Amino acid sequence: MPELPEVEVTRRSVAAAVEGACITAAALGKPLRWPLGCDPDELMGRTIGALVRRGKYIWMPLSAPADRAPAGPGGLLWHLGMSGSLGWHARLPEAGPHDHFDLHTTRGALRLHDPRRFGAVVWAAGLDHEPAATLLSRLGPEPFDATLTPERFWQSLRRRRVAIKPLLLSGDIVVGAGNIYACEALFHAGIDPRLRADRISRARAERLLAEVRATLARALALGGSTLRDFKDAHGMDGAYQGQAAVYGREGQECLRCARPVRRMVQGQRSTFYCAACQRR
DNA sequence: CGGGACGCCTGTGAGC
DNA sequence: TGCTCACAGGCGTCCC
Numbered sequence: 001m002p003e004l005p006e007v008e009v010t011r012r013s014v015a016a017a018v019e020g021a022c023i024t025a026a027a028l029g030k031p032l033r034w035p036l037g038c039d040p041d042e043l044m045g046r047t048i049g050a051l052v053r054r055g056k057y058i059w060m061p062l063s064a065p066a067d068r069a070p071a072g073p074g075g076l077l078w079h080l081g082m083s084g085s086l087g088w089h090a091r092l093p094e095a096g097p098h099d100h101f102d103l104h105t106t107r108g109a110l111r112l113h114d115p116r117r118f119g120a121v122v123w124a125a126g127l128d129h130e131p132a133a134t135l136l137s138r139l140g141p142e143p144f145d146a147t148l149t150p151e152r153f154w155q156s157l158r159r160r161r162v163a164i165k166p167l168l169l170s171g172d173i174v175v176g177a178g179n180i181y182a183c184e185a186l187f188h189a190g191i192d193p194r195l196r197a198d199r200i201s202r203a204r205a206e207r208l209l210a211e212v213r214a215t216l217a218r219a220l221a222l223g224g225s226t227l228r229d230f231k232d233a234h235g236m237d238g239a240y241q242g243q244a245a246v247y248g249r250e251g252q253e254c255l256r257c258a259r260p261v262r263r264m265v266q267g268q269r270s271t272f273y274c275a276a277c278q279r280r
Numbered sequence: 281c282g283g284g285a286c287g288c289c290t291g292t293g294a295g296c
Numbered sequence: 297t298g299c300t301c302a303c304a305g306g307c308g309t310c311c312c
Contacts, residue, residue, distance in 0.1 A: 003305060033288070033307090056306075082306050083290080098290085116289045118306060138308090162283065171307085178305055227305065228292085267284070270303080 002080040004143065004176030005219035006230050006238065007056045010086050013232035014058075014110060015051045017088045021105035022047050023062070029100030030117060033081060036101075037131065038123040042071065048105065049075075055139040055175035056080070059127055074125040076103075077132045081118025087111045088233040110233075143176045143213055154205035157197040164200065165193035166267040168212070173197075177212055180225055180240075180247045183272045185212040187246045192280045193264075193271045199280075218243070246272040 002010065026040035045065030052059045061075040078086070092102060092109040101112040101121050112121060124132035140156075141148045156173045157164075167173060168182040177185060186193050189211040191204060200208070224230060224238030227248070231237055241248070245255050250263040254274040264271050 006305075030289095079306080081289095082304070084305095114289095115291065116304085116306095118288065135308090160282080166284090169306090180305065225305075230305075268286085269306095 002056060002084065002224075002230065003178035003181050003219075004053075004056060004216055005181070005240070006224035007058060007080060008053055008220055009224045009232050009238065010080065011051050011053045011058050013234055013236075014086055014088060017108060017233065018048045018060070018103075018105060018110060019050055020047065021107040023103060023105055025102075025104040027095075027102040027104070029095060029102075032100055032112075032114065032117050033079070033120040034122050034131070036121060036123055042123070043076075043103070046073075054136050054142075055171060056178075057136065059132070072125060074123060074129075075127070075132075077120075077122045077124055077135065078112070079120045080112075081114060081116060081120070083116040083229070084112060084114035084119035085229065085231055086233050087113060087231070087235065115229075138171075139175050140172045141174055143174050143216055148174060148209070150202075150206035150209055153209045154200070154202050157200050157205055160197040162197055163194045163266060164191060164197050164208075165271050166269070167197050169267070169269065174209070174212060176216055179269055180227075180244065181212070181215050181219060183247045184245060185215040187272075187274060187278060188215060190278055192278045193266060193273050195280045246274060248272065 023043045023046050026043045028040060045067050046062040049061035058078040059075055064073045065071050088108060088110055090108045098115040099111055099113050103110040122131055160167055165182055165186060168177050189208040191208060219240040222239040225240040226237040227241055246261050249261040249272060251260050254261055254277060257276045259276050261272055262275055
């Protein structure tokens with residue numbers, strides 16, 4: 001589910017509720033992608049700091065517990081996987097079959113709902129401690145990082161021979177665009193998803209970076225995409241899905257040229273595109 | 281190292 | 297109605 005816009009929507013909708021709250025209990029459901037990495041009781045008595053997003057991860061810093069001197073500060077690294085969402089509850093309903101982690105605080109409770117369980121909540125002593133450090137070290141630059149210039153973006157593309165679509169998905173060159181937004185950005189940039197990255201001109205690379213940014217920014221402004229069940233922490237749906245030009249529109253008219261939108265498979269993922277508007 | 285396939289899970293919708 | 301199959305927003309791991 002969640003690509004960068006959905007994760008950022010989640011971060012923002014959770015932040016105001018939890019920052020400054022103190023953890024009173026934590027409860028685990030079925031196993032997630034990785035184990036929590038600590039005893040849930042170790043989380044008690046810690047105060048939640050400012051939430052930070054990196055790629056599709058959310059880092060929740062936690063103070064050292066006031067009542068346990070030996071325990072140092074740390075934090076929880078959250079990932080929503082393919083089907084995860086976070087919900088904030090003033091009063092927590094009984095857990096359903098897909099609720100796998102509850103964080104009770106002095107102000108209310110944060111619950112991870114994740115039917116497919118590709119998501120995770122992992123303890124780390126800091127962003128520079130394992131396992132957070134390794135997980136985050138693999139990530140490419142943030143899309144809105146000012147140091148990600150068109151030149152730097154193009155130079156990264158020039159070193160890779162893969163098709164541009166799966167390369168965008170990999171997050172090696174820029175993080176944040178998953179299957180929906182990679183398809184959308186390539187459509188808006190007029191680039192064939194099969195075009196090898198090292199064959200993209202400097203001018204087209206600049207256009208692509210601009211469209212990745214514009215696509216992610218637009219989705220963020222619309223609250224993300226709700227395909228099946230994504231909601232923000234207060235249960236609000238996103239609205240971008242109704243704006244998609246190609247994603248999920250196989251057989252329907254291209255909004256630009258009216259020819260049918262096509263679907264193909266690249267790296268075991270669906271790619272939606274317009275054969276006329278997107279060129280090699 | 282780069283590139284590609286696989287697997288982790290559960291649910292849903294289409295087709296028979 | 298009930299079965300089977302394809303497919304779904306991600307990403308770490310393994311193999312060549």
